[in-house]
Each structure stands twice: as structure tokens, then as C-alpha cells.
Amino acid sequence: MGGRSAEDFDKTVRRDIQTEETCMKNHTVEHCLYSLEIARTLQQVKMRLESRRWVLLMLGLCVLLYLVTRYGSRMDHVISPHMLSHGYVPEANRVDDTSVKLDIQCVGAGPHEAEDLFCMERPKYVPEFKNPCWYTKADGKLRLKCMPYYHILGVCKSGTTDLAYRIRAHEDVLGCNDCFSQKEIFYWCRIRYGYTHSMRPRPPCNFSCYQQKFDTAALRIKHTTTETGYHNMITGDASPSDFSDFRGWPKIPQNAGLEKPVVMTPHLMRHVYTDPKFILIFRNPTDRLYSDYIMRGGRSAEDFHEAVTRDIQIEETCMKNHTVEHCLYSLEIARTLRTRIFLGFYSVYMREWLKVFPREQFLILRTEDHDQDPKARLRKVYNYLKLNYTEEWLSYIASAPKRNVSKKKKSIEPMLEKTRVLLDTFYGRYNRDLADVLQDKRFLWLT
CATH class of the missing domain: 1.20.58 (Methane Monooxygenase Hydroxylase; Chain G, domain 1)
Structure with a gap:
């Protein structure tokens, strides 16, 4: 009525x-x-x-x-016969646009702030490409631009370099140009904010600068097609610090003047991507920290114990007066530490990503499982990236020697048992939280 x-x-x-x-x-x-x-x-x-x-x-x-x-x-657009089986899925099947859902607005970058990506429209990706690519006008001509199809987000010293090599070994996978080892760019965590790898000031790299890192790959992708005319080559970004290094958050325009961030790396990537593929490798955080210490010029197991004892005290003192997030995302706190102990709080960072992206966007692995069965892990990765392979090829590339193995590690003594107990206790709560978040007890690292 x-x-x-x-x-x-x-x-x-x-x-x-x-x-x-x-x-x-x-x-x-x-x-x-x-x-x-x-x-x-x-x-x-x-x-x-x-x-x-x-x-x-x-x-x-x-x-x-x-x-x-x-x-x-x-x-209006023509639906490619490949859209339902490869690469980017139709818009209706994708995750929600978080920039709209959370009402994140373009505010424009002020002095000393990073480029405001929310003032940029999401690229109109072409469905005939498996890799996210789009055409844009430059110098009066249409040019193909591409973004990574996959990201190895993290974690540092967990086997990311080795995995990136085994992925790039596939004939359909291309690396980035003008980047470290055709692998690392650090755009999302550092250089867009004007920081070097060691967090020293440098000219910032804007989104256009980031695109240029894939110009060589874009040319190959454009001129390589299958019999049906589908462009099936892909490229990726393997910057492991992207997962956990949020220290540039004060330079995001939407965070200006705030005591804690409302916008971070996941929100920025959600605004740019429609169907990203994220790969994470978690390693026992205690072992990861010692390996990281050695790589960064560590001297001895005893010195490591002294550094860890001091850093735990700094973090715990901070957490008595502030949130865990404040202490982990603070550039000032990080500069006082002798080790990168903050990288082992996996569950804190994982929860930030899961606020923005659904669980199925992530392939999550363990370093320890690769050591036991590298072929099984590589099969899982290739399937996730929708890469064709034969069992012979898989066996060949899985048996290749490990990459980025520290030579200094062989000359330094094992971690002291008292240090291991100290770190296992310190990280224990967050390991339990990670196992709960992922519903997988393997991430307790009890054995």
C-alpha cells in the first residue's frame, strides 16, 4: 500500500x-x-x-x-574470452574498492609530503593482457604501461631473493629494469617518500617513476602473444620491505597532523590495483633476526645478544606508553635500534594488510618448508601465478643452488642459547597471534 x-x-x-x-x-x-x-x-x-x-x-x-x-x-567494454580464466577478473568479481569504501579522499600533497595517489584515477587495465597493463598517451602516441602482476611482499632474510630468482627463471616472467637484481624497487615502502634503502634522504620517486621500472618488461609483454592473441607474459616486484616498513606514513597526505596513520601501504595499493597477487614468506622470527644481523655486518653471537637485550628493552619501554603499532612504525624508534627487531612482529603487519585485502589475495609460505621440499613449494607458487610448467622443468629449477646465501654466516658462530630463549619469549605472543590469524599452527614454530 x-x-x-x-x-x-x-x-x-x-x-x-x-x-x-x-x-x-x-x-x-x-x-x-x-x-x-x-x-x-x-x-x-x-x-x-x-x-x-x-x-x-x-x-x-x-x-x-x-x-x-x-x-x-x-x-562499456568487450569481455575477452581470457578474462574469466587468466589475469584480471571482471570488475564485478573483484574485491571492493577500499578507497571508496573507506571514503579516502584526494587532498593533494603538501610540502615534504609524498605524491597523493588518491588524486589519480585507477589505470584502465586492458583485459587481453594477463599482466595489469594499460595504454596512455605520451608525446602524442599511445604507449603501453604495466604494473607488477605479483608482489613478493616479504619478509627480509626469509628466502625472497631465492624465490624471486626461481619465478623469473620461467620463460613467461620478466624482471624490472633499473632496479636491484631485477627484483627490488622499494617504491611502496621507501623511495616514494624520499628515503634510500638505509632511510637517508633522496629525491622521491613518484608513480610515473615507478612505472618506468617496468618499461622494458612492457615492451616484451606487448610484442609477445599466444596463438589467440593473448599477452601472457608477466612481471613482478620483490621488495620484501613493502610488507612491514610503514615508517614513511607521516608523509602520506591523508595522515598529515595525525598521531597515528589512517592510510598506509595497503590502502595505496588497493587504490591502484584491482586483483593483486601477494606472496609472503615467513621465517621463524628469531632465526630471521640473527641472519639479518649477520648480513648487516654483525660481529659475533655475544655482540648479537647484547644488541638484542638492549633493543627489546627499547621496544618494551615504548610499548608501555604507546601502542605496538606506534613503536613498530616509528622512524625515530627504529633509528635507536641496533637490530631490525621490529620486522619479526608478523601478525601486526598481517592484520594491517587483511584490513584492506581478503585472505585469498595472499599466498603465504614458510622458509622452513622450502628447505624440506623446494619442489612442492615452487609448484604452489607457479599454480598461484597461473604459470604453465612441466614436471621436468619444475624439478630442474627447484634443484638449482640457493641464491643470496650469506658467506659470512658460515664464519660466525651459532646464536647463543640464552639469546634464542630471550627472543622466542619476546616474539612468542605475536607468533601465537599469527597462527591464529592464519589458522595454521605451523606458524608457532614449535618444531
């Missing part, structure tokens, strides 16, 4: 009861119930409501017609 609210219904009922009772004082009940004139008075409210509803409906149709006329040509 088009009723609007309980209050409106109450007023209508009171009026209709009064109408009926007035009639029944002068006529029989049957007369009042069977009267067309009385019934018509009772329909007046309905007619008024119906007329209002039709007015609103017509206004809605007019707005819809305008939107279709104004924007329809932008939304």
Missing part, C-alpha cells in the same frame, strides 16, 4: 476509526462497511502516498537515464 512509517500508520488508523464510528452512530454497521462513499474517504491517504511514490520513482529513473547517458561509454 506504500506506507511510510509506524507514526504515519498510527495517524491514518485514528482518522479511519473516527470516520467509521461517526457513520455507525447514524447508520447500521452493514451500511458503513458496504458504502462506496465511505470507502473512498479511506483511500485518500493511500492515493496521496501512491502519488508521492510515483514521483520519487520517476525522479530516480531520470537520474539513472542521465548517468547511463553521461558515463555509459566509459563502462
